[in-house]
Amino acid sequence: MGKYMEPAPEKHQEEKTKPEQKPEQKVPTVDISVELLQNMRNIIEVANARIQWKTEELLPVGMVIKQLDEHLKPFRKTDSGS
DSSP: OOOOOOOOOOTTOOOOOOOOOOOOOOOOOOOOOHHHHHHHHHHHHHHHHHOOOOHHHHHHHHHHHHHHHHHHGGGOOOOTTO
């Protein structure tokens, strides 16, 4: 019988590459107290009354307030007076 021969490696074989799927990036999070979050929102509200915002600063500040409010919503007490 003949000698066993190993197959020769293929030269210049190009692998078909699939488009790389980027893994979903998770946003780093930190646990903070509701009290701290509310205090930060209150500080921004007080500062807002004292600062003359530039036009380009209004949107980012408003977005931060909205995000804070969304996070605080589940913890707010419903007051009939407000």
